[in-house]
Amino acid sequence: MSQRSSDVLDRRGQILQSALLCFGKCGFHQTSMHDISESAGISVGLIYRYFKNKEEVIAALAAGHKKAIAELLERAGEAPTLLQAMEILFTSHCTEHPPQILSAFVLDLFAEASRNPRVARVVRDVARAKAEGVVALIARSDELKKNPHRLDPRAIAELIFAVKDGAMMHSVLCPARTPAAQHREQQLEVARTLWRLLFSPISHANGHN
Amino acid sequence: MSQRSSDVLDRRGQILQSALLCFGKCGFHQTSMHDISESAGISVGLIYRYFKNKEEVIAALAAGHKKAIAELLERAGEAPTLLQAMEILFTSHCTEHPPQILSAFVLDLFAEASRNPRVARVVRDVARAKAEGVVALIARSDELKKNPHRLDPRAIAELIFAVKDGAMMHSVLCPARTPAAQHREQQLEVARTLWRLLFSPISHANGHN
Amino acid sequence: MSQRSSDVLDRRGQILQSALLCFGKCGFHQTSMHDISESAGISVGLIYRYFKNKEEVIAALAAGHKKAIAELLERAGEAPTLLQAMEILFTSHCTEHPPQILSAFVLDLFAEASRNPRVARVVRDVARAKAEGVVALIARSDELKKNPHRLDPRAIAELIFAVKDGAMMHSVLCPARTPAAQHREQQLEVARTLWRLLFSPISHANGHN
């Protein structure tokens, strides 16, 4: 990659990173372009060299989210067990330094999707990818064989990521000071509960209660 | 209740209903006071006779949401079975005429909660009420006895409403034209899948696979 | 006319008058909305209660110009002789207090017409009205009978208002201090020269030179 294009990518990346931070902290429509420029340490006008307008910044972040989810699914796919995969999925948004930033951003993304067709398309793509990714995860997992409910993998996938997103949605309610570790713990708890429900062999032992 | 105060309530109610519509359609921060006044068929100034400012309108709607959830839980508590209760819970947001309005509004409410402490307090209250309500629901249900996983009712409750909110979150992605009935069907599907997972006696029959 | 609507008209009128002044002084695209609001002694935002945007202000002034020309033609039509009618036509823009304001504005209007289809339509309408008005003027004038060149009234009309507009165009070059009376004198000079050319009976006496 040439110096030039890497510079450009850096600037874009720098702007997007600042925008993500601001958006997460204040929301799309309460964040001003000036906020972003200030957070990035550049002038307002410079943002417009790299993005046609604010909406394009949002769209670019939406695209970034799509890519991030794809990578997440890939990482989850490499986990040895489905439980571990689920743990990866459920805690993906718990690593951010400024807390809940990512969750709040994704919430805004869904809210925006309900109004902005362009964002809607990306978020729908992401939803599809998530569903398919989890279906694939299930298909290749050993746990499936123990699936005691003979549930459709697709239905399981939908359930899993409804739980994941619901838990993420709730996570924005945690006090701002909540450390990332505690966030993780909560999400893991939910993931494990769900997993037990889906696949726990324990259920058999208790079958006759 | 005096004529006067009922009038006042009507006006407030009328404004809040219009505000809910506008907020659902455009989001809190893209809805102007003028939008609300127009939708309510009154003047902008009149809104300020009933609400100190825009934030109070949002706060009042948040309070309204809290009340609505309380009523929902009550209704769910009267259902003969837990499955039916869950069906009521999961489809509560599918009745609105302009589709997804309510889901989008709740999404905005959570997003706002992550930024606005006042809204955060209300939404946290709601979350608590939801959790307790579902715990109570489970406690008084027959299904609990069949709980094959010996799960903590509190964990089950959290799972249930994570699923509920996650599914609602995803529902804003449905094409705007999706009829309410189809929305209901999707939510019911999720509710039933979850219920089967939690309580289905079928799981025993398959226990030895 | 009700108090209300006259108020509204007054505001609109007040804004338009200030805008005309500013536009004449600085040109459409070098006049800021702030300039107009300041000149009108009101806030910027108020302009937007009466005009959707800057273009609408320009369009309204274009419409005003159309009306002004219609009235001018009517006044000219009431003159007893064609010479007097022409004198009225040629000096219409010489009454303004701030000098050349009106000429400069009309120049800007034509320039804008070459770029903005909406303004173009109005200005074309005005051109048509001017041509037809002058044709009518000629038709009902005694001078026509002496028309020594048997020129098409339409060609004469076109010539007359080409001269009128050309002279107005040149008038913006007069030093800013030039008093209105001197402007009038120059325009009258041109009008009379043209008239002599068109209708002077003197031409016969000199015919045999």
Place this chain on the structure above:
Amino acid sequence: MSQRSSDVLDRRGQILQSALLCFGKCGFHQTSMHDISESAGISVGLIYRYFKNKEEVIAALAAGHKKAIAELLERAGEAPTLLQAMEILFTSHCTEHPPQILSAFVLDLFAEASRNPRVARVVRDVARAKAEGVVALIARSDELKKNPHRLDPRAIAELIFAVKDGAMMHSVLCPARTPAAQHREQQLEVARTLWRLLFSPISHANGHN
């Protein structure tokens, strides 16, 4: 002329040509320096190597206009008859490929002259040159002898170029698609009508009507 300075002239010329195009199409103050640089296929910065700022570009084009008019007068002076000279004068702006570009530019130049003293000076010079040029044209023409109105050559000159500029002003109203040939025809029509008025011997024959 050295290679270097001819290069410089080429660059300047190239920039000015592009600027003329842009200015004609969009107007001085709606054309950005970036528009010009793009149209010239160079970088913005380079324009500033040849011109101090945007105003200097306009001033240079005004000077270019002055030179063009001088050349036009020279060409007109070489015409065998005054009618032909007038035809040359009146159609000078009809040769441009993108239609009306030149007319619109001259309109902008006059409008600018009414605001910008520097441009005003140049445009006044041009006006003087035009007047003197046409006076000279008349002086050396045979038609003068037939001048049936015993008009002052200076008055005739003023009339001629009022008509010329007025007709040019009106020409910007022609639909953008109007072919250059048709533009020419219209201008020639006006020129001929004016000429007949000024010098036509036919007037004598009709003297007794």
Place this chain on the structure above:
DNA sequence: CATGAATGAGATTTCATTCAT
């Protein structure tokens, strides 16, 4: 009680100009 004209701060966006490379 009800209106909506009015304000002015602030948001988005553009653009002439500079300067390091």
Place this chain on the structure above:
DNA sequence: AATGAATGAAATCTCATTCAT
């Protein structure tokens, strides 16, 4: 000589809020 990234002032437009009527 040439580039184009960067700046920041300024322009257009919006909107929460107030207040005279």
